[in-house]
Amino acid sequence: MKARFWGVRGSIPTPLPSEQIEHKIVRALLGAGDVDLTDEAAVRAYVASLPVHERGCWGGNTTCVQVTSDAGDTIIIDAGSGLRGLGDAMLDSQFGRGEGYAAMLFTHTHWDHIQGLPFFRPFYVKGNRFDIFARHEDIHGRLKYQHDFRFFPVGMEVMAAEKNFHLMPDELHLFDDRMQVTAIALDHPGVAYAYRIEADGHAFVMASDAEYRELSGEYWDKYVNFYRGADVLVFDAQYTLREALVEKQNWGHSSAMIGIDLATEAGVGTIVMVHHEPSYDDDKIKRIFDDSLRYLDRMPSTVRPTVLVGYEGLMLEL
Amino acid sequence: MEIEVGGTDALAVVAVRGRVDAYTAPDVEEKLQEQVAAGKHLVVDLSATDYVSSAGLRVLITLAKRALGGQFAMRLCGMQDAVREVFDIAGFTKLFEIRESAAAAVAELTA
Numbered sequence: 001m002k003a004r005f006w007g008v009r010g011s012i013p014t015p016l017p018s019e020q021i022e023h024k025i026v027r028a029l030l031g032a033g034d035v036d037l038t039d040e041a042a043v044r045a046y047v048a049s050l051p052v053h054e055r056g057c058w059g060g061n062t063t064c065v066q067v068t069s070d071a072g073d074t075i076i077i078d079a080g081s082g083l084r085g086l087g088d089a090m091l092d093s094q095f096g097r098g099e100g101y102a103a104m105l106f107t108h109t110h111w112d113h114i115q116g117l118p119f120f121r122p123f124y125v126k127g128n129r130f131d132i133f134a135r136h137e138d139i140h141g142r143l144k145y146q147h148d149f150r151f152f153p154v155g156m157e158v159m160a161a162e163k164n165f166h167l168m169p170d171e172l173h174l175f176d177d178r179m180q181v182t183a184i185a186l187d188h189p190g191v192a193y194a195y196r197i198e199a200d201g202h203a204f205v206m207a208s209d210a211e212y213r214e215l216s217g218e219y220w221d222k223y224v225n226f227y228r229g230a231d232v233l234v235f236d237a238q239y240t241l242r243e244a245l246v247e248k249q250n251w252g253h254s255s256a257m258i259g260i261d262l263a264t265e266a267g268v269g270t271i272v273m274v275h276h277e278p279s280y281d282d283d284k285i286k287r288i289f290d291d292s293l294r295y296l297d298r299m300p301s302t303v304r305p306t307v308l309v310g311y312e313g314l315m316l317e318l
Numbered sequence: 319m320e321i322e323v324g325g326t327d328a329l330a331v332v333a334v335r336g337r338v339d340a341y342t343a344p345d346v347e348e349k350l351q352e353q354v355a356a357g358k359h360l361v362v363d364l365s366a367t368d369y370v371s372s373a374g375l376r377v378l379i380t381l382a383k384r385a386l387g388g389q390f391a392m393r394l395c396g397m398q399d400a401v402r403e404v405f406d407i408a409g410f411t412k413l414f415e416i417r418e419s420a421a422a423a424v425a426e427l428t429a
Contacts, residue, residue: 215373216340242409257372291407
């Protein structure tokens with residue numbers, strides 16, 4: 001099973017401002033040392049050696065993750081603005097010929113999780129088929145509403161692909177049971193759902209967007225149990241712990257420190273921090289990540305998860 | 319994890335020994351809430367606390383927010399470096415009244 005991240009930003013698409021690009025260029029040039037800046041190969045090697053957030057960015061597109069089984073079955077989780085890039089890439093496959101089939105899961109239908117849908121080109125190709133699932137009632141109605149003429153000029157009926165909408169059952173078996181999906185409700189305004197996808201002997205959990213109102217007891221244990229043993233846990237780390245518990249309590253998001261506690265207790269292999277706060281620049285996100293690693297170092301547990309910052313283009317093989 | 323409660327009728331000194339994590343935080347919370355319900359000020363002695371997780375921080379910040387209402391005073395004291403670093407990482411250090419020792423905190427609240 002593989003997971004590719006096409007959108008990792010929270011709340012609203014966040015293009016990198018010019019001054020931040022300029023800042024990165026200046027910093028990279030200052031750090032070039034004795035690299036021969038007239039030698040393109042040397043410059044490319046140097047740039048490739050820089051950390052993700054210095055040679056590029058964590059990413060400004062909102063939530064979209066592609067999960068693929070070893071057999072090539074595809075589940076798309078959420079349709080944030082990152083879906084546009086995924087859709088364009090899919091056109092190079094059978095989806096470009098109107099012969100594709102994929103499943104889609106929606107964690108919830110806040111804008112930042114559906115706004116990419118009108119720009120998802122495989123939906124416009126006749127012959128493609130999609131099964132679309134959500135735990136929320138009337139996912140079709142919710143998505144169709146976004147295509148109301150007052151908000152977008154193209155109605156959903158114009159999108160020629162076959163789209164079948166479903167209320168997700170407690171246990172979902174996809175692709176002749178090669179992939180299984182279960183869900184758990186998350187605390188988020190309007191409710192969001194975490195999905196656990198099992199395939200090829202591995203488990204991938206998508207848990208965005210979520211606030212954890214209790215950090216102990218039965219409430220805590222139900223999430224530890226749902227995340228238990230996952231190879232990858234994708235976690236809503238939009239806020240610092242101070243924001244999550246004090247300044248932005250009840251706003252529906254969590255922090256990396258809570259994620260590390262959950263992942264450690266659940267025996268998760270890798271936790272990927274996503275839903276980055278749109279008002280935070282790449283350096284601030286890096287500082288929060290570094291702090292979370294310091295927190296991890298302080299933990300008494302000897303079995304610890306790998307901690308990653310989610311970024312656009314991140315590909316994980318489970 | 320062990321909790322020892324001392325002090326006076328007006329002020330409780332609650333010493334926490336060991337780890338405050340998802341499993342032990344509810345006991346710490348219960349003990350601290352009991353003292354507040356009894357109308358006492360709180361001194362939380364962390365000198366024998368070797369680890370505080372996000373669950374422990376949540377218990378303490380919940381009480382600190384209540385203390386801001388003025389019904390009781392709350393001081394933390396005796397933090398080991400490792401625990402103080404967790405407070406720093408969380409951005410919590412400035413949200414608490416932190417003293418070097420229980421004696422200093424008690425003297426301040428009984429002055």
